Amino acid sequence: MQPRWDDLQDFLRVARAGQIARAAAAAGIDATTLARHLRRLEATLGQTLFEQSREGQVLTAAGEALLVAAEAMQQAASGIVATDADPDRLSGVLRVSVSEGFGTWFVAHHLRDFTAAHPDLTVDLVASSGFLSPSRREADIAVLLARPQTGPLVSSKLTDYALGLYAADLYAARHPLPVEPAAVRDHPLIGYVPDLLYAPELRYLAEIHDGLEPRIRSSSINAQYRLVAAGAGLGVLPRFIGDADRSLRRVLPERTIRRSFWLVTHQDTRGTKKVRAFREWLTGLVAAQRGRFG
Structure with a gap:
């Protein structure tokens, strides 16, 4: 089963912000919804992507690997929709x-x-x-x-x-x-x-x-x-x-x-x-x- 693109985007938001609440606030979405999307992504991949710390969410080794792939996907997608050649x-x-x-x-x-x-x-x-x-x-x-x-x-x-x-x-x-x-x-x-x-x-x-x-x-x-x-x-x-x-x-x-x-x-x-x-x-x-x- 392939992960959903919107779940990968939410994963990127949390990986960059370091906290679900901070990522949700920046994106203008509900933190509970964002957390649910992360759980769905982890279930799809069969991997734990974040560990909980006092400061927030910390990437696991699997999360680090996914981050590289997801950022490459996002960069490729940006190139497709770019209006500048x-x-x-x-x-x-x-x-x-x-x-x-x-x-x-x-x-x-x-x-x-x-x-x-x-x-x-x-x-x-x-x-x-x-x-x-x-x-x-x-x-x-x-x-x-x-x-x-x-x-x-x-x-x-x-x-x-x-x-x-x-x-x-x-x-x-x-x-x-x-x-x-x-x-x-x-x-x-x-x-x-x-x-x-x-x-x-x-x-x-x-x-x-x-x-x-x-x-x-x-x-x-x-x-x-x-x-x-x-x-x-x-x-x-x-x-x-x-x-x-x-x-x-x-x-x-x-x-x-x-x-x-x-x-x-x-x-x-x-x-x-x-x-x-x-x-x-x-x-x-x-x-x-x-x-x-x-």
């Missing part, structure tokens, strides 16, 4: 997961160039405190702070980048800035909420001086930037953020922190046209503006 024209949805700072301060400033070149492609730019997982098919492509060590992933270094300690001019006008690392502890520090860190690479202050702890804390790098710019204290910022604001100045410029961005895709989808096009566009853009990353 250009076989290289991109369509569908591309979901990109990036860190909040990189997404807001770099990708968002240039994304119009990519979307203008591909008018039939919808791009989801997920720029937040945390990452969607390419291995669980939550994103088509991700820019991560560390190279993944496990999973069916393909990764390459996008760029190294530098961070530094910053203060606003208005803060410096009221407070003498430290000229040695030990003196930083005498100033209010801005940083991440320790138990909400989504990556160990975000632990910065110890690389300025041992024992430093933030007194004003936020899970958002954009909020931290706003706090520094408002004169609330000193904070570590990526140089592509801090150097972009002329009202900020480097404190202890000899103390430079180094990190890297890694470009990550699932091994089964890395060769699809939309993923390849975005990867090549972003890699070229970063290379052309390498100076912004210190």
